[in-house]
Amino acid sequence: MEQKDDIKEVGSLLLDIGAALMSSGASSGRIRITINRIAEAFGYNADLLITHRALMISVSDEDQNEFFSSLKRTSPHGVNFTLVSGISKMSWKIVDQKWTVSQIRKDLERMKALPHYPRMVVLLLVSLAGASFCRLFGGGLTEMLVTFVATFAGLFIRQEALKKEFNPYLCVFFGSLVASLISGLSVKYQIGQTPEHAFATSVLFLIPGVPLINSFTDLMDGNIMNGIVRGINGLMIAFAIALGLLASIMIYHI
Amino acid sequence: MEILALLEKGIWFGLAALGFGILFNVPRRTLWVIWVLGAIGGLTKVFLLEGGIGVVLASFAGASFIGVLSIQAAHGKHAPPLVFSIPAVIPMVPGAFAYRMMLGFMNLTGDITSENYNELLHQTVNNGLKTLFILMSLAVGVSIPMLATRKESAKVIKLKK
Incomplete structure (x- = not known):
């Protein structure tokens, strides 16, 4: 059987993605859908509590053997639709191409660092x-x-x-x-x-x-x-x- | 001539949408689409207004049109629909009504004779309600395609076609 990615790593990655979406102006429904899509690609269930300034996630595997819960504050950074669009595109690639956690992290950092308009x-x-x-x-x-x-x-x-x-x-x-x-x-x-x-x-x-x-x-x-x-x-x-x-x-x- | 004057408005609707697109930092490849969507939505509204339809309904129609087109744009440009639809509807935001409502409220708090009061209250409430209902119709109009197709993602809508 294929070794699953560590639940902690996946959980905190999902939280980072959710926080990035929240700060850059995505609606709650979009955040939830994106997070669930990525979690499913890793074979986990994710439940989210979304509020305006904080995000709480609870990730579990299918047999409910392992749990990971965490809370993250989201900072209002101003609207950034390039990031929203990039994460949406990435979420489909994760599903289609079976990306690893480190691959996603790298891409997320790259997208966050993309320059704004002059x-x-x-x-x-x-x-x-x-x-x-x-x-x-x-x-x-x-x-x-x-x-x-x-x-x-x-x-x-x-x-x-x-x-x-x-x-x-x-x-x-x-x-x-x-x-x-x-x-x-x-x-x-x-x-x-x-x-x-x-x-x-x-x-x-x-x-x-x-x-x-x-x-x-x-x-x-x-x-x-x-x-x-x-x-x-x-x-x-x-x-x-x-x-x-x-x-x-x-x-x-x- | 009349038509030309209306079409000219399309240019400005597009430019206003484009400015907000830049402000929201949309991906570069989506800019011209936003310009076109803003112009089309704005023109829809203007033409309907010209045809004697109320401003709320006209805004709703314009926003719904933008909503439907933004799904198409989302497929072509690989970006979520909101990237296109939000900047495109912003030129239809009822800035003038909101401004008049605010001025009205400020005048109402000042010294005012009872003859003027009714007239002023009437105008203020009218402008305020228009502002509120236009805003609501814009938000609902944009999400019409999602509500109508009962899908959670624009990507799925494409797959089913």
Whole structure:
């Protein structure tokens, strides 16, 4: 009979994969499916307790002779769909090609180390997205330019604040404040035809799209607790955006 | 001319989706697909709005369309559907309604005469409910294909075809 991989190694590997998925923005259902798929490839049963900030796993072999249980905190690292996509692809390869634990570990580390988009590219394209939003809501060229600059500055400040490890909601607030202060200038001095459009759309780069959509996905899947937690997280972010806007409105009296 | 103005919106929907794709660090090979999906979803919504359908239903249709197409894209580009669908629906997020609701709430907390109060409350609640229902319809719309096929993975849907 083929020697099974050590249950401890498999268990802690599964936990690492689950934690990576959670930090990079996968829904609870996806985490559970991926973990179970990999565990089955090794001939183990895995049960997961998924919460927003911690992951608990219990792995057992089919005869229930061996158990492994462990708990791991997951850190919110920001959305990273390349990692989600890579792990999903890897999970199928594990099933099809009978990968070993060390092989998977190596691939996981490789994927975690993959470079993100260069900062300038992110800043420019997200600002362009902001300008596109402005156009969609009916802004003209001037308003689009204002939104572009405001988004650029807001995102830059948010990235800097995240680097300095401020509270994440505070980072959103800073971003929202800076963006709306810049676009608010155009409202104050009536630059362009409809400066309100620039003001309203300059903070849209902060919208918590992933938390809110994952929240509903989890609720529909029956992961009610996770759905509520993610939803509240999304609402807190929305609240931070609103506070930034509010502060600008008060400062400029607009 | 009317059609052209609408089609132009498709470009912007696509660009907004692309920006968020970059922000979420999607794999490079999926970028142009996200642009196309964002444009198609947005245009669906815009055309339906033009045809006199409510904004909630139009967003739902756009999001469902994106959801179905993202399954196809997932097969072609070997990435989970959410990589395509989440950035693509974000341009449809009701930013303007949310902003007006917030402004409304802020005005409601200020000094306000009773004549204006009803009008303002009416608008604020209307904008707030629109925001909520559009968000819900986006999330449900995106997961429609998964719900309809009752499969746990997009990969399985392909195998059964």
